[in-house]
Amino acid sequence: MLDINFVRENIEAVIEKTRLRGLEIDLNGFAQLDAERKQLIGDIESLRHKRNVTSEEIARMKKAKSDATELVNDMRLVSARIKELDEKIKHCELTLREMLLFVPNIPNSSVPKGRSSDDNVEIRRVGKPPEFAFAPRPHWEIGTDLQILDFERGAKIAGSRFTLYWKMGARMERALINFMLDIHTHRHGYQEVLPPFITNSTSLVGTGNLPKFGEDLFKIEKTDYYLIPTAEVPVTNIYRDEILNAADLPIKLVAYTPCFRSEAGSWGKDTRGLIRQHQFNKVELVKFASPADSYIELESLTKDAEEILALLGLHYRVVTLCTGDMGFSSAKTHDIEVWLPGQNTFREISSCSNFEDFQARRANIKYRPSANAKLEFVHTLNGSALAVGRTLVAILENYQQEDGSVIVPDALRPHMDNIERITKS
């Protein structure tokens, strides 16, 4: 959410910046409603002042045993009027807040302008694509032949976009989770947390998933519970309505969670394989930083995510998303895309974003910059490190052999009983 004071003074700029994202927002009536609210607050406060003063007077008169009936009758009217104004103000504020909740974050000035993913800017490319003496196959063929991925039974148990992992498939998924958590906790200094996999709607408003993107979520009927679409939601909300110590910043957390997405609106997209599932595993990095440091922290967070790919020997590139391709809450986003030889393309495996104070304002997460200074909102950041299912996909496709087996990357072997190769068994 943007600062209401900022929006008030920069309505045109806000509309303009939103247009850079390819969105049109409706702020008609905002200024008028905002002015009305201000007027009403002035009115109600003077009435309340009158009531407070007169109440004391009534108390004095009663103590002196004199008749206060007239004042009491006056105040009866004043109180009724206060109640009336209070309802009007509440209505104004609700409407204003509703408007603001639908306004996306303003892209940082360093973000390239553009309309779609075609305008994203590649900032580096690391490693080399593997060379094959045969035509590399897509992971769904490799996994099915090795009998470690079972798409048919996944669909039977739950439906399309659900997959059953068998044996070394399940084993590798679990190894990847542990591998990633170990690297981030031991080498990068993140604290591990294991949050609830379900949150309430307030938490989802805090991160910006609600109220606008409810269709993307699985909601539990007749409750206020939602399956989390990413660990970002519960982990960012750890500190909702709290004041952090400046000396503790940046706070760096890492969490493994499954993620659940309805994928409404992506019918027909990536229907084969593990790429786009209703349920997938992810290891997520979350940072709470001071505003002065947040862009440094975005770069280091991205590097932390990249290191997983580097350690696994996977070829990848990093792109900065253009204004038209960024998520609603983000001020700047780097995507990491891994090379998938079976599909001859780069695919997103991580998305690292700085939300600046957008989420912190929604979730009310503050800190005191220095003793006696005013409270300020922190900056929040997060990034996948990595999407586990897609990492497994990348390993299957990049380490596939002509005989259908798959070599286990060196770095992963200690987490897999030092197995070197997955073969059909």
Place this chain on the structure above:
RNA sequence: GGAGGGAUGGCCGAGCGGUCUAAGGCGGUGGUCUUGAAAACCACUGUACGCUAGUCGUACCGCGGGUUCAAAUCCUGCUCCCUCCGCCA
């Protein structure tokens, strides 16, 4: 699921419906003292909003309703926490 108890400022904790909407303590900040530190003493110490910008005003005592001229205080619904019983991984 049943019965009972509770929620107050960064933390602990007091608060007869009307001498301020908050005692007291801890913590924090500044100062005195000290070579320095500790201790001691003194002072200050919540958030948000408003304007006539002040030794100003208004709101906030889990959240929402209600009663009242007036609610931290009374009534009510909800949320969360604690204790006991039952069930259960």
